[in-house]
Amino acid sequence: MTTTQCDLLVIGAGPAGLAAATTAAGLGVDTLLLDEQPAPGGQIYRAITTTPVTDRRILGEDYWHGASLVEPFRASGARYEPGATVWAVSRMTAESPDAGFEVAYSVDGQARMLRARHLLLATGAQERPFPIPGWTLPGVITAGAAQILLKSAGLVPSDRTVLAGCGPLLYLVAWQYLNAGAKIDALLETTPPGRMAQALPHAFDFLRSPYLGKGLKLMRAVKAAVPIVKGVRNLRANGAQRLESVSYDAGGKTRTMAAEQLLLHQGVVPNVNLSRAVGAEHDWNEALDCWQPRVDDWGATTVAGIGIAGDGAGIAGALAAEHRGRLAALHAARVLGRIDTARRDRDAGPHRQALARAVRGRAFFDTLYKAPDAYRRPVGDTIVCRCEEVTAQQVRETVALGCSGPNQMKAFLRCGMGPCQGRFCGLTVSELIAEERGVPVSEVGYYRLRFPTKPLTLGELAALPQTDESRQAVVRLKK
Amino acid sequence: MFKRLDEAAGQAGRAPVRVTVDGGEVRCREGDSVAAALFASGHADCRDTVVNEVPRGPYCMMGVCYDCLVTIDGVPNRQGCMTLVREGMRIERQRGAREVRP
Numbered sequence: 239m240t241t242t243q244c245d246l247l248v249i250g251a252g253p254a255g256l257a258a259a260t261t262a263a264g265l266g267v268d269t270l271l272l273d274e275q276p277a278p279g280g281q282i283y284r285a286i287t288t289t290p291v292t293d294r295r296i297l298g299e300d301y302w303h304g305a306s307l308v309e310p311f312r313a314s315g316a317r318y319e320p321g322a323t324v325w326a327v328s329r330m331t332a333e334s335p336d337a338g339f340e341v342a343y344s345v346d347g348q349a350r351m352l353r354a355r356h357l358l359l360a361t362g363a364q365e366r367p368f369p370i371p372g373w374t375l376p377g378v379i380t381a382g383a384a385q386i387l388l389k390s391a392g393l394v395p396s397d398r399t400v401l402a403g404c405g406p407l408l409y410l411v412a413w414q415y416l417n418a419g420a421k422i423d424a425l426l427e428t429t430p431p432g433r434m435a436q437a438l439p440h441a442f443d444f445l446r447s448p449y450l451g452k453g454l455k456l457m458r459a460v461k462a463a464v465p466i467v468k469g470v471r472n473l474r475a476n477g478a479q480r481l482e483s484v485s486y487d488a489g490g491k492t493r494t495m496a497a498e499q500l501l502l503h504q505g506v507v508p509n510v511n512l513s514r515a516v517g518a519e520h521d522w523n524e525a526l527d528c529w530q531p532r533v534d535d536w537g538a539t540t541v542a543g544i545g546i547a548g549d550g551a552g553i554a555g556a557l558a559a560e561h562r563g564r565l566a567a568l569h570a571a572r573v574l575g576r577i578d579t580a581r582r583d584r585d586a587g588p589h590r591q592a593l594a595r596a597v598r599g600r601a602f603f604d605t606l607y608k609a610p611d612a613y614r615r616p617v618g619d620t621i622v623c624r625c626e627e628v629t630a631q632q633v634r635e636t637v638a639l640g641c642s643g644p645n646q647m648k649a650f651l652r653c654g655m656g657p658c659q660g661r662f663c664g665l666t667v668s669e670l671i672a673e674e675r676g677v678p679v680s681e682v683g684y685y686r687l688r689f690p691t692k693p694l695t696l697g698e699l700a701a702l703p704q705t706d707e708s709r710q711a712v713v714r715l716k717k
Numbered sequence: 718m719f720k721r722l723d724e725a726a727g728q729a730g731r732a733p734v735r736v737t738v739d740g741g742e743v744r745c746r747e748g749d750s751v752a753a754a755l756f757a758s759g760h761a762d763c764r765d766t767v768v769n770e771v772p773r774g775p776y777c778m779m780g781v782c783y784d785c786l787v788t789i790d791g792v793p794n795r796q797g798c799m800t801l802v803r804e805g806m807r808i809e810r811q812r813g814a815r816e817v818r819p
Contacts, residue, residue, distance in 0.1 A: 276748075393756055480772060480774075624776070657783035
């Protein structure tokens with residue numbers, strides 16, 4: 239049984255991963271890219287090589303920029319394995335080679351192992367949980383999910399559809415739907431009044447940012463075609479077996495509108511399951527209300543030999559992700575001995591400049607579109623943990639019983655112990671505990687995450703290659 | 718409900734991948750995920766949940782929420798959004814929690 243080996247393993251084929259793998263391979267680093275999806279692009283450029291939406295005006299030029307990352311990657315000499323889900327990483331225990339990691343992953347239900355000297359996680363972001371009453375009803379999906387349906391399968395809503403929440407993606411999806419001829423019945427903005435005043439001190443950078451022109455054009459188009467309601471409070475999804483209507487308060491009135499689709503979005507947060515499981519330190523980002531791994535200017539984590547690039551290292555967007563990927567790759571090449579420090583620093587120059595341009599103005603809409611407290615810290619019987627169907631009230635009452643942290647909360651309520659492994663409740667549970675205890679979220683912490691970071695079957699595990707040593711560890715041998 | 722844009726509908730019509738959802742035939746576009754195929758065929762829900770046994774459907778479409786779990790070709794708890802349709806695939810709705818088969 240031969241085990242795959244590489245010098246640099248990149249996990250994730252979004253902008254950060256593609257750019258990193260391309261850069262590293264170009265420097266002669268033996269590079270392998272594993273990605274969970276069947277085709278490159280990550281979520282932002284999802285299905286960039288396979289989308290049935292080939293009229294470029296529908297998804298827009300920012301989406302098609304993704305294609306410019308794929309061709310150089312294919313020509314780079316980096317190896318690529320799609321459909322591969324990484325579920326465990328451990329520091330090498332074998333005698334030789336003496337450094338690096340063993341990585342377990344699955345392809346099509348079969349587990350495999352590989353060895354890598356250096357790891358770069360480019361596992362990106364996921365949408366922030368949006369726990370409102372009824373968010374678990376069929377018919378309620380994330381705006382990102384709706385966009386994936388459009389990009390990957392050419393699907394758009396055919397009946398009454400409401401978009402709700404805050405953040406640029408909400409307007410982008412609305413714009414893409416309009417381009418595709420799909421109708422949107424309402425866009426409900428949850429941004430509270432007064433946010434613009436808070437964001438204005440950051441406006442100077444925003445005015446010089448690449449987002450401004452495009453963003454304004456896009457918002458004008460949406461505002462001309464879609465009824466927009468501002469300052470939406472108490473958003474809720476109603477229905478018995480599936481979504482039937484959406485209710486909200488705005489302008490001192492309560493309104494209910496019939497809807498078959500509710501598309502929710504309130505920003506994205508780093509996908510921390512793998513970065514936490516490998517033992518990297520994380521910090522609470524007060525401005526963005528999320529955890530992010532502690533990384534240096536090169537994306538290096540607190541774990542030697544493991545870097546993170548792209549939104550997984552803190553939200554900065556798709557353009558920033560590719561530059562962060564290139565910087566992390568240069569650093570990896572230096573660590574692996576392909577280039578020296580002087581070369582790394584010299585080559586990094588243009589990428590650092592491009593990165594600075596790409597993040598200019600982000601503070602403005604990070605402040606403007608900060609998810610409102612009431613939509614991050616639910617009350618009553620609103621479900622917090624979708625997998626184990628645990629409510630906000632249960633979490634709050636359990637804190638009152640003396641349960642002070644998220645790991646204890648698992649033992650009390652099973653929240654975070656379903657198949658999503660806390661991806662859609664972890665932030666909410668930490669914030670609820672912090673609020674009930676009256677302490678900062680950083681003091682409450684997060685779930686302790688362990689491998690496997692994605693559920694796998696015993697059959698998958700059993701398919702792993704076995705050595706005599708591993709067999710002897712579990713089988714009673716005949717003497 | 719979701720519908721296919723013309724180009725996607727054309728691809729699905731010219732060379733459909735045929736699967737069954739709870740025994741009923743569904744024609745899909747090659748390259749669709751199971752979850753996308755469910756949306757395209759009017760199934761917003763794909764299972765009853767394990768605790769309250771109420772309907773639930775795909776939510777994130779990117780492999781992180783695990784709400785799209787379905788039984789595929791007899792194997793339970795497969796992620797519908799991470800599995801591509803294949804000719805002859807049998808997709809079944811899950812009701813409540815799975816059990817370990819002897």
